[in-house]
Amino acid sequence: MDGKITALIMAGKRSGVLDPLAERAKVNQKCVVPVGGRPMIEHVVEAVSACDRIGEIRVVAHEPDEIRALPIVGALEAEGRLTFKEGAFNIVDSVFAGCEGAAYPVMITTADNCLVTPEGYAEFIDGALAVEADAAAALARKQDVIAADPQGQSKFYQFTDGGYSNCNTYWIGNANALSAAEIMRGGGQFVKFPSRIAKAFGVINLIRFYLGWGTKEKLFAQVSKRFGFKLTPVVMSSGEFAVDVDNERTFEVTERLLAKRAAKAG
Numbered sequence: 001m002d003g004k005i006t007a008l009i010m011a012g013k014r015s016g017v018l019d020p021l022a023e024r025a026k027v028n029q030k031c032v033v034p035v036g037g038r039p040m041i042e043h044v045v046e047a048v049s050a051c052d053r054i055g056e057i058r059v060v061a062h063e064p065d066e067i068r069a070l071p072i073v074g075a076l077e078a079e080g081r082l083t084f085k086e087g088a089f090n091i092v093d094s095v096f097a098g099c100e101g102a103a104y105p106v107m108i109t110t111a112d113n114c115l116v117t118p119e120g121y122a123e124f125i126d127g128a129l130a131v132e133a134d135a136a137a138a139l140a141r142k143q144d145v146i147a148a149d150p151q152g153q154s155k156f157y158q159f160t161d162g163g164y165s166n167c168n169t170y171w172i173g174n175a176n177a178l179s180a181a182e183i184m185r186g187g188g189q190f191v192k193f194p195s196r197i198a199k200a201f202g203v204i205n206l207i208r209f210y211l212g213w214g215t216k217e218k219l220f221a222q223v224s225k226r227f228g229f230k231l232t233p234v235v236m237s238s239g240e241f242a243v244d245v246d247n248e249r250t251f252e253v254t255e256r257l258l259a260k261r262a263a264k265a266g
Contacts, residue, residue: 004055005125007048008098011041011061011111012087021251031111032066033245036258040245042070043114043258049076050118053125054107060098062087099178105129108170112245114254116169120241127234128171134229136171139164139216144239149253152243159216164235165242177229 011031013019019030032039041059048054049072057076059067064084067073076082088094099106107125109116128136142156142163156163172178216233236242245254 005053006056006058006102006104006106007051007054007121008095008102008106008108009041009044009048009057009059009111010091010094010098010108011059011067012091012094013062021245021248028066029061029063030245031061032070033251035114035245035251036255036262039070040114041067041111042072044109044111044116045070045072045076045082047116047118048109048121049081051121051125052118053122055081056103057082058085058098058102059083059111060085060087060094096178099172099175104172104174106172108172110168110244113168113241114245115240115243115257116167117238120236120238121169123237124167124169124171124234128173128232131232131234132173132230133171133232133234134173134177135227136173136232136234138167138169138236138241139233140167140236140239140242144237145242146239148239148243149257151249151253152239154249157216159219161216164216164233165239167236167241168244169241171234177227177231179227 011029013029018028019033021033022028022030025033027033031041034040035043045057045059048057059073059082061067061084068077068084073082077084085098085100088097095108098108105125105128107121107128109121124136124138139157142165145152145156145165153165156165220231220233240257243250243253243257245251
């Protein structure tokens with residue numbers, strides 16, 4: 001679409017499990033749980049569609065009808081800008097399915113990224129393009145996340161140049177770089193599951209990661225060497241972008257931050 005990038009919004013369900021937030025809200029899937037009075041995916045679709053760097057929008061979902069019923073989603077689908085792709089058994093295979101036939105570059109985000117703004121997505125896209133990344137991951141500084149809300153994140157990646165948090169937003173610059181999606185296998189919760197870093201990055205990089213050897217750039221350079229293409233960190237300006245709605249704690253944090261934004265805008 002006029003040289004614009006493709007956005008992939010991951011809105012699938014974990015196989016056979018009803019998310020606790022969805023169960024509490026009495027809905028069939030997490031992505032439509034109301035956050036700040038609106039289904040969480042509505043926040044994401046609104047921000048993605050308002051970003052002028054983004055053309056086609058693909059939503060990867062197992063149960064699209066509940067999502068399609070949202071007015072903004074239905075309107076974008078009717079105008080041909082948004083399409084649905086069927087989710088697979090796990091997030092990585094869902095990414096592969098969502099990227100099939102897509103025009104690159106592709107930006108991947110998740111349906112629970114309620115706090116990322118159109119400007120935030122533009123910042124990430126511009127950052128990835130500026131360094132000519134084959135693949136990239138958005139990170140936020142620890143001090144920025146804590147400044148946004150002290151309860152925003154409980155775990156951080158520690159490098160010699162500081163602590164960082166993942167923003168669940170990724171860049172796939174070309175079809176050859178699609179293998180970088182392996183980084184997200186199992187949900188991307190590397191801090192909790194070291195074996196996932198070892199599998200994706202290699203044991204030496206796992207040791208560097210946990211001992212804090214080197215800067216984030218050094219680690220990403222080593223990972224790039226393993227994958228055979230340029231994988232780059234893009235540091236975001238707002239710590240809010242690292243807060244996604246993953247559990248009751250982050251649900252409450254997100255609602256607080258959305259309320260603050262609304263009060264400031266009003």
